[in-house]
Every structure is written in structure tokens, then in C-alpha cells.
Amino acid sequence: MRLASYHLHTTHCDGTVSAAAMLDAARKAGMTDLGFSAHAAWPFAASWHLPPKRYDAYLAEVRALARGDTGGIRVWCGFEADYLPGATVPDRGYYAAFSPDFLIGSVHYVASDDPGRAAEPWTVDGPAADVRATLERAFDGDGKRAVSRYFALLREMTARYGFDIIGHADLPRKRNGELGFFDENAPWYRKELEVTADAIGKSGKIVEINTGAITRGAMDDLYPSGEFLAILARQGARFTLNSDAHAPEDLTGAYDRAYRAAREAGVRELWFLGTAGWEPEALG
Ligand SMILES: [Zn+2]
Numbered sequence: 001m002r003l004a005s006y007h008l009h010t011t012h013c014d015g016t017v018s019a020a021a022m023l024d025a026a027r028k029a030g031m032t033d034l035g036f037s038a039h040a041a042w043p044f045a046a047s048w049h050l051p052p053k054r055y056d057a058y059l060a061e062v063r064a065l066a067r068g069d070t071g072g073i074r075v076w077c078g079f080e081a082d083y084l085p086g087a088t089v090p091d092r093g094y095y096a097a098f099s100p101d102f103l104i105g106s107v108h109y110v111a112s113d114d115p116g117r118a119a120e121p122w123t124v125d126g127p128a129a130d131v132r133a134t135l136e137r138a139f140d141g142d143g144k145r146a147v148s149r150y151f152a153l154l155r156e157m158t159a160r161y162g163f164d165i166i167g168h169a170d171l172p173r174k175r176n177g178e179l180g181f182f183d184e185n186a187p188w189y190r191k192e193l194e195v196t197a198d199a200i201g202k203s204g205k206i207v208e209i210n211t212g213a214i215t216r217g218a219m220d221d222l223y224p225s226g227e228f229l230a231i232l233a234r235q236g237a238r239f240t241l242n243s244d245a246h247a248p249e250d251l252t253g254a255y256d257r258a259y260r261a262a263r264e265a266g267v268r269e270l271w272f273l274g275t276a277g278w279e280p281e282a283l284g
Pocket residue numbers: 080106108125167168
């Protein structure tokens with residue numbers, strides 16, 4: 001079976017090594033498909049995004065790698081594009097000038113639904129102290145309201161924009177074990193998962209099974225949770241397996257665990273990028 005990750009970061013954004021070093025590690029790991037996905041919020045950038053001035057250098061470097069001796073690995077150049085309504089969107093038309101091979105759409109920031117507080121959003125993906133502080137400021141610490149808003153944005157992004165892969169779909173769980181700001185067994189949360197899975201199934205977009213929280217020690221579990229994965233599989237969602245690696249040693253980290261979880265949830269195939277688009281392969 002093909003061994004891929006379409007979600008990885010290099011020193012062009014917040015990764016630890018160059019694209020060439022990642023490709024070298026992928027070759028040693030026996031990978032078949034490698035998709036670079038620099039953090040993008042065009043035309044903006046926080047400290048962990050690809051700076052606007054470096055888009056051309058990033059594209060040129062990854063494309064040169066793809067044209068060179070890859071040891072048979074298919075190398076693709078994409079972005080992990082932020083959804084920040086009114087500021088930046090993960091959409092092929094929006095990023096057309098850069099002709100990415102694929103786009104991941106991710107929600108990392110959630111602005112308050114109270115316009116008076118929208119200026120400083122909840123940082124869903126940050127260190128625990130930032131997640132707690134911004135949740136307090138944007139949503140008065142109301143985890144249910146903040147998480148519901150997160151999923152509403154994820155559905156809006158999925159329905160409206162042209163991208164390929166939904167990044168870490170249940171990201172709010174990342175710091176919940178530590179901070180306990182919402183109950184993952186509450187009926188309202190299950191409802192959010194069901195409504196979101198329905199929207200994703202209808203969209204035809206690919207959901208990534210993401211091992212990044214495990215390898216980076218943020219949470220001892222995959223995105224999506226086993227429960228969400230099973231609901232998504234029932235709704236006919238398509239899946240890919242991604243490591244969200246920021247370091248070469250994490251390129252296929254926790255993949256055995258992900259394959260097991262996928263089978264248990266009823267996932268029958270994974271999707272891989274080919275020259276004619278996304279194609280399925282049976283999960284062995
Ligand atoms: Zn992300």
C-alpha cells in the first residue's frame with residue numbers, strides 16, 4: 001500500500017528541517033507520496049506561517065525537488081491554508097496565482113460571535129496557556145459556545161470553498177484533556193459531530209486522519225477521535241492518513257495506530273493524489 005503524508009511543515013514555516021531533508025527522511029522511511037503543506041494565510045502571516053515574501057521561494061524549492069531524483073516518491077506542493085472569514089480562505093481560486101497541487105483547509109482561530117470581541121480570536125491550536133487565555137477573552141471561557149462556533153466555521157469552510165483536505169477536524173480536543181473546557185461525551189457535542197460529518201460527507205472533501213498530536217505530545221489520540229471517525233465513515237467521507245510532521249522523525253509517526261483506528265471505525269480505503277486527481281486504494 002502507498003505510504004503518504006500530505007501534511008508536513010519545513011523551515012519555510014514552523015518545521016525544523018528543509019524540504020530536501022524531509023524528502024531524504026521520507027525515502028529512508030519507504031514513503032511513496034509526499035505533500036508539502038506550508039502554513040498559509042495569504043496575504044497575512046503570523047510567526048508560524050509562510051511569510052508572504054517567501055511564497056515564490058517555497059514553491060520553487062519544492063517543485064525543483066519534485067522534478068529531481070525523488071527515489072520514486074511522488075512529491076507535491078500545497079498549502080495548509082487558514083480559514084479566517086473576511087481575511088483569508090482556503091480556496092483554489094484564491095490561491096490560483098501559486099497553482100498549488102492541493103490545499104488543506106484548517107481552522108486554527110475562532111473569532112467570537114460577539115462583534116465587540118471579534119478582534120482577538122480563540123487560538124485553538126496554541127500552547128495550553130494561550131488556548132485558555134484566548135478562550136477566556138473571546139468566549140468568557142464558555143467552552144461549549146467556543147467549540148460550537150469552531151464546528152460552525154468548519155462546516156462553512158467545507159461547504160463554501162474549493163480545497164482538498166479538511167485539516168485536523170476536531171482540533172478543539174487538542175488541549176481539552178489538560179484544560180477540560182468541554183465534555184466530549186455531552187449530547188450537544190455528539191450532535192456537532194453528526195451535523196459536521198453530514199456536511200463533510202455531502203461535500204466530497206477528504207478528511208485527514210492526523211497523527212500529529214501524538215507525535216508532538218499534545219494529546220495521546222488521533223484527529224478525528226474514534227467516535228468521530230466512525231460517524232464520518234458512515235456518512236461516506238473519504239480519508240487520507242497524514243502525520244502533520246514538523247520534524248523528519250515524525251513523518252510516519254503513530255501510523256500503525258492510525259491504520260488500526262481506521263479499520264475499527266469502518267474506513268475501507270484511503271485516498272492518494274495522482275496526476276489525474278485523487279484516487280482510492282483499499283486499506284490493507
Ligand atoms: Zn494545522
